[in-house]
Amino acid sequence: MKVLMFGWEFPPMSSGGLGTACYGLTKGLSRKGIEITFVLPYSAESDADFVRLRPASSMPLFRLRKIKSALTPYMSSEIYHKLVSKKSAHQAKIYGSTLHDEVYRFTLAAEKIAEEEDFDIIHCHDWMTFGAGVRAKKKKNRPLVLHVHATEFDRTGNHHVNQHIYDLEREGMHKADKIVAVSNFTKHKIMSHYDVPAEKIEVVHNAVDFSQHFYDEPFGTKKDGKVVLFLGRVTLQKGPDYFVEAAKKVLDKEKNVKFIVAGTGDMEARMIERAAELGIADRVLFAGFLEQEDVERAYKMADIFVMPSVSEPFGITALEAMKNRTATIVSKQSGVSEVIKHCLKVDFWDVDELSSKIIALLRYAPLHEALKENGYSEVKKFNWNVPAEKCIRVYSQLIGKG
Amino acid sequence: MVSVCFYFQVHQPLRLRRYSVFEIGHHNHYFDEHKNEAIIKKITHKCYLPTNKIVLELINKTGGKFKVAYSMTGIVLEQLEKYAPEVIDSFKKLVDTGCVEILDETYHHTLSYLHSKDEFREQVRMHNKKIMALFGYKPKIFRNTELVYNNEIAKTAEDMGYKAILAEGADHILQWRSPNFLYRPKGSSNIKLLLKNYRLSDDIAFRFSEKSWKEFPLTAQKFTSWVNQVNGNGNIVNLFMDYETFGEHQWEDKGIFEFLKHLPHEILRHPDNDFVTPSEAIKKYKDVAELDFPDYVSWADVERDLSAWTGNKMQQEAMRQVYALEPHVKLSKNPELLEEWRKLQTSDHFYYMCTKWFNDGDVHKYFNPYDSPYEAFITYMNILNDFRIKADKLGEIKVKN
Numbered sequence: 001m002k003v004l005m006f007g008w009e010f011p012p013m014s015s016g017g018l019g020t021a022c023y024g025l026t027k028g029l030s031r032k033g034i035e036i037t038f039v040l041p042y043s044a045e046s047d048a049d050f051v052r053l054r055p056a057s058s059m060p061l062f063r064l065r066k067i068k069s070a071l072t073p074y075m076s077s078e079i080y081h082k083l084v085s086k087k088s089a090h091q092a093k094i095y096g097s098t099l100h101d102e103v104y105r106f107t108l109a110a111e112k113i114a115e116e117e118d119f120d121i122i123h124c125h126d127w128m129t130f131g132a133g134v135r136a137k138k139k140k141n142r143p144l145v146l147h148v149h150a151t152e153f154d155r156t157g158n159h160h161v162n163q164h165i166y167d168l169e170r171e172g173m174h175k176a177d178k179i180v181a182v183s184n185f186t187k188h189k190i191m192s193h194y195d196v197p198a199e200k201i202e203v204v205h206n207a208v209d210f211s212q213h214f215y216d217e218p219f220g221t222k223k224d225g226k227v228v229l230f231l232g233r234v235t236l237q238k239g240p241d242y243f244v245e246a247a248k249k250v251l252d253k254e255k256n257v258k259f260i261v262a263g264t265g266d267m268e269a270r271m272i273e274r275a276a277e278l279g280i281a282d283r284v285l286f287a288g289f290l291e292q293e294d295v296e297r298a299y300k301m302a303d304i305f306v307m308p309s310v311s312e313p314f315g316i317t318a319l320e321a322m323k324n325r326t327a328t329i330v331s332k333q334s335g336v337s338e339v340i341k342h343c344l345k346v347d348f349w350d351v352d353e354l355s356s357k358i359i360a361l362l363r364y365a366p367l368h369e370a371l372k373e374n375g376y377s378e379v380k381k382f383n384w385n386v387p388a389e390k391c392i393r394v395y396s397q398l399i400g401k402g
Numbered sequence: 403m404v405s406v407c408f409y410f411q412v413h414q415p416l417r418l419r420r421y422s423v424f425e426i427g428h429h430n431h432y433f434d435e436h437k438n439e440a441i442i443k444k445i446t447h448k449c450y451l452p453t454n455k456i457v458l459e460l461i462n463k464t465g466g467k468f469k470v471a472y473s474m475t476g477i478v479l480e481q482l483e484k485y486a487p488e489v490i491d492s493f494k495k496l497v498d499t500g501c502v503e504i505l506d507e508t509y510h511h512t513l514s515y516l517h518s519k520d521e522f523r524e525q526v527r528m529h530n531k532k533i534m535a536l537f538g539y540k541p542k543i544f545r546n547t548e549l550v551y552n553n554e555i556a557k558t559a560e561d562m563g564y565k566a567i568l569a570e571g572a573d574h575i576l577q578w579r580s581p582n583f584l585y586r587p588k589g590s591s592n593i594k595l596l597l598k599n600y601r602l603s604d605d606i607a608f609r610f611s612e613k614s615w616k617e618f619p620l621t622a623q624k625f626t627s628w629v630n631q632v633n634g635n636g637n638i639v640n641l642f643m644d645y646e647t648f649g650e651h652q653w654e655d656k657g658i659f660e661f662l663k664h665l666p667h668e669i670l671r672h673p674d675n676d677f678v679t680p681s682e683a684i685k686k687y688k689d690v691a692e693l694d695f696p697d698y699v700s701w702a703d704v705e706r707d708l709s710a711w712t713g714n715k716m717q718q719e720a721m722r723q724v725y726a727l728e729p730h731v732k733l734s735k736n737p738e739l740l741e742e743w744r745k746l747q748t749s750d751h752f753y754y755m756c757t758k759w760f761n762d763g764d765v766h767k768y769f770n771p772y773d774s775p776y777e778a779f780i781t782y783m784n785i786l787n788d789f790r791i792k793a794d795k796l797g798e799i800k801v802k803n
Contacts, residue, residue, distance in 0.1 A: 249424075253423065253424075341760055341774065342757075342760075342776075344774075344776055344777075345773070345774075352422060352424065353422070355423075355424075356422040356423040356424060356780075356784075357780065359423040360423060360780040360783070360784070363423075363783075364716075364719075364779070364780070364783050365719075366714075366715040366716045366718075366719045366779075367716055367776060367779050367780065367783075369715060370714060370715060370716055370757065370776070370779075371776060374757060
């Protein structure tokens with residue numbers, strides 16, 4: 001079976017869960033004998049990094065095709081505008097003048113690739129690629145699967161939904177033959193916000209890659225006291241503000257603890273200010289964006305991982321934290337909370353409850369130990385073969401229908 | 403001759419309020435009165451009242467041949483007095499028939515025996531007094547919380563004057579022997595041992611509504627035929643179960659009440675069969691052998707050990723800490739503090755912290771107020787820490803005076 005896959009981030013050039021999920025899923029599919037051509041936007045600056053991609057031998061059926069583009073993952077119109085305005089006049093001519101134009105340019109280029117390629121099914125990951133998928137389907141008359149890792153409502157935390165992105169998502173969903181949602185949480189969002197019938201949506205929960213061990217040794221710096229970690233984009237969706245507010249409440253009760261915010265995003269400056277306002281700037285450290293190897297180290301160093309997302313379609317970071325034996329607290333507004341039992345769960349807005357649980361973990365050693373060990377055992381069940389098999393079942397049903 | 407001996411356990415814990423870390427030191431109320439009241443009222447209408455009514459009718463209809471035993475914890479009785487006094491009245495009516503025996507246990511449904519023998523004896527005495535006060539009745543048979551049992555517990559009960567004690571008919575203890583006889587505990591001289599026939603008990607308590615069970619649906623007639631098979635190789639069938647089996651664990655629309663209504667008639671149809679209370683059983687039959695229970699056995703889960711309450715480190719730590727407070731609490735001589743401390747010992751608090759079935763969406767969720775064992779532990783420890791501050795304060799004042 002041959003799959004033409006469109007994505008917009010792939011390790012090592014990835015900054016979020018989407019890249020991790022695409023990598024895990026394609027690896028799982030490759031193991032099961034599925035041939036994949038993965039089409040990806042890339043910038044000149046990032047190209048060198050692809051040399052570092054997994055050796056071809058580990059995934060012989062996997063091929064990467066790149067489209068030169070200024071698109072980067074999790075891009076907003078504002079960020080795109082800033083980026084393009086910095087480029088030289090010559091370069092600016094190549095790229096679209098708005099994010100909208102640039103996505104359209106990518107879509108046309110992707111359509112061309114679809115013409116050249118031979119495949120049985122099209123599988124697209126998130127909105128930027130939906131247009132490409134729809135065109136490829138029309139051109140080659142092959143079934144289209146849209147994999148929804150996040151909707152515009154998740155990314156914006158329900159505020160200021162971008163109408164153009166919403167329209168693209170909605171059109172794609174209605175033209176697709178099947179939609180794969182990463183959780184029931186997301187399935188219900190798709191049903192209620194995009195008016196898609198339940199039968200058209202298949203839930204395929206994400207997994208975690210156990211073979212991936214970048215760095216086992218912890219950070220060189222010596223750690224004094226306990227560490228509570230936030231790791232993700234510092235944006236409204238991820239709830240960093242709840243993390244900082246909870247830090248204050250915890251620090252009112254517990255002295256020997258540090259809070260680390262790892263990641264970047266449009267709320268970073270505001271969070272730094274807020275920590276200062278609360279008088280806890282010395283206890284809340286902003287680590288910026290971490291490379292893959294440092295991410296693993298950060299999990300290992302942390303005693304507690306907190307994912308306070310406002311709206312999290314899945315939340316692969318929670319599985320990664322548990323894989324590294326870090327006691328984990330997730331918001332109930334997440335897909336991962338549907339499938340994981342050995343972690344603590346809170347409503348993202350309930351700062352009192354979040355801080356109460358952090359304190360409980362800091363104080364009660366048997367609780368901390370139980371969550372570390374039971375979480376680690378539980379997360380082993382989540383390997384990528386399971387989602388890969390579910391996707392293959394979806395493919396087979398669609399191809400069978402002819 | 404086969405005698406059927408029914409014993410029903412009546413117990414509901416005092417569920418705790420969700421107590422946050424930030425409440426530690428504020429000495430807020432620990433128990434969720436609203437939830438406890440709602441649960442008691444629900445069970446009253448689904449189980450206690452309708453089942454008591456049926457049992458009374460059966461006793462009357464059979465001219466006193468149908469007999470049962472109950473064990474009711476002090477804390478369920480307190481809750482019934484407060485939220486559903488009509489249930490107490492209906493139990494009084496049952497006791498008045500003379501066909502109902504009441505057993506003794508720890509007042510607060512605790513595992514105090516594992517940590518403090520003095521405290522254990524005191525809780526059993528409290529229970530004894532409570533039954534006397536409510537029913538004018540002095541129990542002579544003992545059952546420990548969750549049927550936790552070993553040789554030593556039997557000896558302790560014997561020393562306290564009990565004539566018999568109840569335990570699980572665990573396969574690993576019985577081996578080739580049958581639970582359908584009276585035994586004597588190793589290390590005791592006078593006390594008798596009644597063993598639960600868990601196969602027949604669980605057919606009613608757990609499997610009754612189970613559609614995938616090959617014996618489904620279970621009729622009174624079919625069940626009686628199994629009881630009759632004991633004839634010739636046993637003389638007593640001990641059917642021990644939670645009273646909530648009737649109407650709450652097994653629902654009325656699945657026919658559990660109809661089953662109960664017809665069972666005595668079916669059993670008594672065989673001229674050699676009868677119903678006995680535990681006290682009658684030990685008068686009627688001789689013990690056949692001594693049984694050795696060196697280790698703790700309970701009636702919980704397939705393991706039938708203590709792991710449901712002490713299987714993980716959270717449970718062990720929580721239990722260790724609450725019993726470590728005994729000297730402080732007793733030193734304070736403060737009756738309210740003592741009462742609260744005892745209510746924190748109820749075994750259910752530790753049961754909710756059990757992680758062993760948590761993976762496979764367990765069957766133990768019955769009225770469990772928590773989403774996870776971790777939540778149960780956090781709530782309990784926050785309350786215990788608040789309680790410790792209170793106990794320390796009161797203990798100190800006492801010492802100073």
